[in-house]
Structures are given as structure tokens and as C-alpha cells.
Amino acid sequence: MKKTIFALAASAAALMTTGAMADGHAKTKACFIYIGPTGDFGWTYQHDQGRKSIEAAFGDKVETAYLENVPESAEAQRSIEKFARSGCNIIFTTSFNYMDPTNKAAGKHPDVKFEHATGYKREHPNISTYSSKFYQGRYIQGQIAAKMSKTGVAGYIASFPIPEVVRGINSFVLGAQSVNPDFKLKVVWVSTWFDPPKEADAAKALIDQGVDIITQHTDSTGPMQVAAERGIKAFGQASDMIKFGPKTQLTSIIDEWGPYYVSRVKAVMDGTWKQQDVWHGMADGNVVMAPYTNMPDEVAEAAKKTAAAIKDGSFEPFTGPITKQDGSVWLKEGEKAEVGTLLGMNFYVKGVDDKLPQ
Amino acid sequence: MDVWISIFISICAASTPLLLAATGELVVERSGVLNLGVEGMMIIGAVAGFSAAQATGNPYAGAVVAVFAGAVFSLLFAFLTLTLVANQVATGLALTILGLGLSGMIGEHFVGQPGIRMEALVLGLDAIFYISIALIGAVSWFLFRTRAGLMLRSVGDSHTSAHALGLNVIRIRYLAVMFGGACAGLGGAHLSLVYVPQWVEGMTAGRGWIALALVVFASWRPARLLVGAYLFGAVTIAQFHAQAVGVAIPPQFLTSLPYLATIIVLVLIARNRRLTMINTPAALGQPFVPDR
Numbered sequence: 001m002k003k004t005i006f007a008l009a010a011s012a013a014a015l016m017t018t019g020a021m022a023d024g025h026a027k028t029k030a031c032f033i034y035i036g037p038t039g040d041f042g043w044t045y046q047h048d049q050g051r052k053s054i055e056a057a058f059g060d061k062v063e064t065a066y067l068e069n070v071p072e073s074a075e076a077q078r079s080i081e082k083f084a085r086s087g088c089n090i091i092f093t094t095s096f097n098y099m100d101p102t103n104k105a106a107g108k109h110p111d112v113k114f115e116h117a118t119g120y121k122r123e124h125p126n127i128s129t130y131s132s133k134f135y136q137g138r139y140i141q142g143q144i145a146a147k148m149s150k151t152g153v154a155g156y157i158a159s160f161p162i163p164e165v166v167r168g169i170n171s172f173v174l175g176a177q178s179v180n181p182d183f184k185l186k187v188v189w190v191s192t193w194f195d196p197p198k199e200a201d202a203a204k205a206l207i208d209q210g211v212d213i214i215t216q217h218t219d220s221t222g223p224m225q226v227a228a229e230r231g232i233k234a235f236g237q238a239s240d241m242i243k244f245g246p247k248t249q250l251t252s253i254i255d256e257w258g259p260y261y262v263s264r265v266k267a268v269m270d271g272t273w274k275q276q277d278v279w280h281g282m283a284d285g286n287v288v289m290a291p292y293t294n295m296p297d298e299v300a301e302a303a304k305k306t307a308a309a310i311k312d313g314s315f316e317p318f319t320g321p322i323t324k325q326d327g328s329v330w331l332k333e334g335e336k337a338e339v340g341t342l343l344g345m346n347f348y349v350k351g352v353d354d355k356l357p358q
Numbered sequence: 359m360d361v362w363i364s365i366f367i368s369i370c371a372a373s374t375p376l377l378l379a380a381t382g383e384l385v386v387e388r389s390g391v392l393n394l395g396v397e398g399m400m401i402i403g404a405v406a407g408f409s410a411a412q413a414t415g416n417p418y419a420g421a422v423v424a425v426f427a428g429a430v431f432s433l434l435f436a437f438l439t440l441t442l443v444a445n446q447v448a449t450g451l452a453l454t455i456l457g458l459g460l461s462g463m464i465g466e467h468f469v470g471q472p473g474i475r476m477e478a479l480v481l482g483l484d485a486i487f488y489i490s491i492a493l494i495g496a497v498s499w500f501l502f503r504t505r506a507g508l509m510l511r512s513v514g515d516s517h518t519s520a521h522a523l524g525l526n527v528i529r530i531r532y533l534a535v536m537f538g539g540a541c542a543g544l545g546g547a548h549l550s551l552v553y554v555p556q557w558v559e560g561m562t563a564g565r566g567w568i569a570l571a572l573v574v575f576a577s578w579r580p581a582r583l584l585v586g587a588y589l590f591g592a593v594t595i596a597q598f599h600a601q602a603v604g605v606a607i608p609p610q611f612l613t614s615l616p617y618l619a620t621i622i623v624l625v626l627i628a629r630n631r632r633l634t635m636i637n638t639p640a641a642l643g644q645p646f647v648p649d650r
Contacts, residue, residue, distance in 0.1 A: 036560070037462060037558065037559030037560045038559070039462060039465065039466065039469035039557075039558055039559040040558055040559065040560075041469055041470045041558060045469070045470075068559075069560060155602070186602050186604070187601070188598055188601045188602050188609075189601060189609035189610075189612075189613065190598075190613065191609070191610060191613040191614075192563070194560070194563070195563040196549075196553075196554040196556065196558055196561050196563070197371075197372070197375075197549055197553045197554055197561070197563070197565075198563065198594075200553060200554050201368060201371075201372055201594060201595055201598055202598050204364070204368045204595075204598075205365075205368070205595065205598035205599045205601070205602050206598075206602050208361050208364045208365060208368075208599065208602075209361075209599065209602040209603060211602075220554075220558060220561075221472075221554075221556055221558070222554040222556075225472070225554055225555060225556065226554075229475070239470075243470065243471070243472050244472045244556065353604055354601075354604060355604075355606055357608050357609050357610055358608075
């Protein structure tokens with residue numbers, strides 16, 4: 001008896017799926033897997049803004065769906081599978097450790113297009129990877145920090161020791177050292193992307209240990225509020241956090257995913273989608289700096305100059321001479337870093353006051 | 359500001375929401391009810407407190423609303439498990455899931471709005487902190503020094519005996535569950551009004567579960583609960599300072615320290631079986647159906 005019911009239920013489900021598929025040709029379905037809540041006002045919030053711009057661009061021709069708070073565990077695999085089976089034509093997975101589950105799902109569902117953010121594995125022809133050069137913005141922040149800091153020490157709230165985060169830390173330090181060669185950076189790892197109170201605790205600890213600039217690679221506005229309360233300066237993350245620190249925020253790196261998402265969904269509609277690996281930066285409008293606030297005009301001017309140089313390609317943060325933390329030479333004078341090294345970055349440059357967790 | 363005072367204040371801030379939620383749950387469990395919905399009640403308190411503070415411009419009004427919101431939300435659990443005798447574990451989990459979802463919906467318009475901070479009263483500490491300390495003392499006195507506390511504990515140890523003695527088991531448990539909801543709500547309000555004055559979805563980030571673990575950690579004794587909550591808070595803050603100073607210990611290990619410390623103490627306590635048995639509410643999690 002039980003078996004019959006199951007069989008009936010299964011065939012009903014199969015029917016429904018076919019129906020959705022037949023209908024799906026008229027409407028393109030774009031689906032998103034998020035690591036945090038859409039209301040984090042940081043990383044996931046910005047991805048969701050990108051999803052909304054797909055809806056704005058195509059109106060009735062698209063349907064979007066998302067799953068939020070998906071942990072980077074077996075849960076990720078289940079969620080991606082669920083989307084792949086429910087008629088999604090393109091699935092964006094927006095966190096680094098969704099990498100293996102996304103590739104696995106891509107192998108099982110060759111008709112569905114997959115787009116994995118910040119990863120590097122493309123094991124099947126139907127998976128692309130994309131990321132943004134946030135480190136370009138971090139270099140500018142480093143320069144500003146060195147000009148604004150009185151103690152010569154900044155604090156960095158970091159999530160997990162993955163290349164993306166390490167790259168950001170290094171770029172920040174290089175920027176700071178271009179102004180003050182003795183500039184120091186303290187790093188605190190919180191082992192989470194999103195926990196506002198914990199991020200706030202890390203900020204308090206850093207301030208108590210003498211830093212007077214806070215920057216973060218976690219997703220909430222907690223650290224900004226602590227910096228505001230303690231009367232020091234800070235950088236926002238992922239979105240413009242000026243409201244949380246009107247007298248505190250120096251600038252913020254804003255992630256603009258909209259243009260990329262719209263172009264990829266369009267490619268699916270036109271049947272021109274091809275596998276690719278893109279790494280857009282400030283020049284492409286994917287990495288945008290919030291207005292330079294709470295700093296003297298000459299500091300803002302210098303920041304704008306660096307930003308312009310990065311945009312027109314005349315300057316790149318990871319250009320030699322650069323020494324590694326252990327004292328060995330990484331890049332010689334004028335030498336530019338290889339993309340592969342940057343994508344897999346697992347070492348600190350000189351000046352980081354921390355031992356990189358392995 | 360002196361660094362040590364600042365560290366002390368940070369520890370108090372980190373411990374207060376845990377202590378509040380755990381204090382409520384301790385009373386609930388002492389009455390023989392296991393409510394796994396602490397996380398859900400906390401986040402409802404966080405969003406209710408934040409929205410009320412935004413609407414009135416007064417964080418204290420926010421805190422009061424949070425207390426009521428937590429209590430009202432817990433009524434749902436009480437009705438399902440006490441009146442309809444639904445499974446407590448399943449209902450508690452459902453309450454957490456509902457709370458997380460509902461709070462996200464209620465708070466949607468508050469995302470990206472800075473909140474109003476409840477300012478410190480004395481010694482850099484806020485009113486909710488002082489309430490949390492007073493409350494744990496009051497609960498200890500109530501449970502072990504008053505007749506009503508004795509009644510509550512007897513209901514938690516053997517609801518049939520208590521019923522035979524003429525105690526209204528269901529009513530006592532209703533009140534205990536609502537007290538638990540009120541405390542969790544206030545704990546949540548501490549997060550959104552004092553700790554980080556903002557609303558973001560999922561901002562409790564698992565603190566309700568830690569509060570639940572702390573109750574077991576404390577073997578249902580209020581004094582031990584105070585120690586447990588502050589141990590957890592202190593280790594959390596201390597490991598950040600260790601990292602900032604540059605102690606050569608892997609941060610993955612340091613961030614797991616608060617949990618490790620809790621587990622170690624739990625194991626140590628569990629070794630004394632007699633003591634654990636005495637304090638565990640014997641009827642914990644068991645459904646009660648009065649015979650008519």
C-alpha cells in the first residue's frame with residue numbers, strides 16, 4: 001500500500017516537472033544559492049540586488065528563485081540539486097565552498113547552466129566561474145588607512161583563510177606601505193562570514209589592542225557600529241554602510257553583480273551561453289568605491305587618483321617589488337603577479353602582523 | 359579607556375544575551391518542559407525590540423515590547439505541547455524555524471537602518487545587563503527559597519505526584535514557558551538594541567542553542583549557569599585578544615575554544631553522576647495528560 005502511494009506521488013511529481021519544463025521554454029528561470037540571509041546588508045544582499053536587476057531587465061520573460069542561509073555542507077549539494085531538478089535554466093552559487101557541490105551537480109545536469117562565484121574549478125562544460133577584483137579596492141583602502149591612522153596600525157576582521165581573503169589582506173597592506181613603509185596590520189579571524197555580535201567583539205578586541213582603523217572581510221555592519229561608538233574610522237564591506245557610521249566610514253567596496261547577472265541570463269535566453277572564467281574589476285564597474293568621506297580633501301584626491309589608475313589599467317596593486325612575509329622576494333621590480341598565483345594566494349606579504357592559518 | 363575595563367565590558371556584553379535566554383530556559387526545564395525554540399524566541403525578541411524602538415524612538419520601550427513578544431510567541435509552544443500534548447522536541451524545533459522566518463519577514467523594512475542604542479547606565483554597562491544579573495539571583499531565590507518555586511520543581515520532577523497533590527500542572531508549566539519566552543525575548547533585544555543596534559536576519563547566529571547547552575552545563579543550577587555563561591563569554595573575548603596580540607596559536611583552534619571549554623566542563627560535571635541525577639528534572643520532556 002505504502003509503495004503504491006509512493007509510486008503515485010513520484011509519477012505526479014514527474015508530471016509536474018515535465019509541465020514546468022514545457023512551460024519553462026517561454027520563461028527563463030534563474031536561481032540563486034546564498035550563504036547568508038538576503039537581509040545581511042552585505043555580501044548576500046548585494047547578490048540579491050543582482051537578482052532583482054535580472055527581474056528589472058527582463059520582466060515577464062524571467063522567473064527567479066533563491067535559497068538563503070545555505071550552509072557550505074551537504075545541505076549545499078541538496079539545495080543545488082533541488083534547483084537543478086525544479087526547472088532552473090541557470091543556477092548561480094554564490095560562495096567559495098559551494099565549489100565542489102556545484103561541479104558535481106553540473107556533471108549530473110548537463111542541460112542546466114551553472115555559475116559559481118569566487119571559485120576556480122570548471123570540471124564540466126556547463127559551469128562557469130566568476131569573481132570580482134575586490135583587492136583593487138582594498139589597495140585604495142590601505143592607502144587611505146595609512147594616511148588617516150595615528151597609531152600606524154590597522155585592524156582586519158577576517159572570515160576564513162581562503163585565497164580571496166588572503167589576497168584582500170595583502171593588497172590592503174601593500175596599499176598602506178606605499179604610504180608608510182612601517183605600517184602594521186593586525187588580523188583577527190572570526191571563522192564565520194556572518195555573525196554581527198561576534199564581528200563586533202572582534203572589532204572591540206582590535207581597538208583595545210591599539211588599532212585606530214577597522215576594516216573587515218565579513219558581511220555585517222557590526223564592526224562599523226563599534227568603530228562609530230569608539231570614535232575611530234572604518235571601511236564598509238560589500239555595500240555602502242555609511243548610514244551605520246556617518247562620521248566613521250571612510251569608503252566602502254561595493255559589489256555590483258547586476259551587469260554580470262543580466263548578461264549571463266541574456267546569454268541563456270539567446271542560446272549563446274558558453275563556459276568562461278571572468279574576473280572583473282574596477283574597470284568593468286563590478287567593484288565600485290563608495291564616496292570618500294570623513295577624510296581631508298588631499299587624502300580623497302589621492303584615493304581618486306589611484307582608483308583612476310587602476311581603472312585605466314596603468315596601475316595594478318600586485319606589481320613588484322614585493323617581499324613575502326618570510327623575507328623572500330616574490331615579485332621583482334616592475335614584475336606583475338600571475339593570475340594563477342593570485343587566485344591561489346596562500347602567503348602573506350611583509351608587514352602583516354599575523355601568522356597565516358594553514 | 360583602560361584596556362582591562364574595556365575587556366570586562368566586552369565580556370559582559372557577550373555573556374548577557376546567553377545568560378538571559380539560559381535563565382529562562384532553566385526555569386522552563388525545571389518545570390519539566392523542554393523548549394528547543396530558544397533561538398526562535400530570541401530572534402523574535404530581537405526584531406520586536408528593534409522595531410518598537412524605531413517606532414517609539416525609545417530603546418527601553420523596545421526592550422519591554424521584546425519581553426512581551428517573546429512571551430506571546432512562547433504561548434504558541436505552550437498551547438501545542440501542554441494543551442494539545444504535541445511532541446516537545448518537534449514543536450520546539452518548529453518554533454525556532456518559525457521564529458527565524460517570521461522575524462525575517464517582520465524585519466524586512468528595517469534592514470539597512472541603524473538602530474537606537476540603549477546607552478550605558480553605570481560603569482559602562484546597560485540596563486539589560488543589570489537586569490540579567492538581578493534575574494539570575496531572583497530565579498535562584500525563587501526556585502529554592504519560595505513555596506511557589508518548590509511547586510514548580512515538584513511539577514518538573516513528577517507531574518503525576520504534583521497533580522495528585524492538587525497542583526495545577528498545566529497552569530504552572532504555562533507560566534514557566536512564558537517566563538522562558540520573556541527572558542529569551544529580552545536576550546534577543548540585548549543583541550539588537552545594545553550589542554549591535556541594528557536588525558539583520560539571523561542575527562542571533564545560534565546563541566539560542568548555546569543557551570540551551572548552558573542549561574545542561576549548569577546542571578539546572580542558577581549559580582552554575584552564571585559561571586557558565588561568563589566562562590563562555592570570557593573565552594570568546596579572550597581568544598580575539600590573543601589573536602590581536604599575535605599569539606602563535608592557530609585561530610581555528612582559538613575560535614573553537616569557547617565550545618571546547620564548555621564540553622570539557624560538561625564532561626567533568628557528568629563524572630559526578632549522583633549530583634547530576636539530583637538536579638535533573640525527572641519529568642523533563644515527558645508529556646502530561648491529566649486523567650479526568
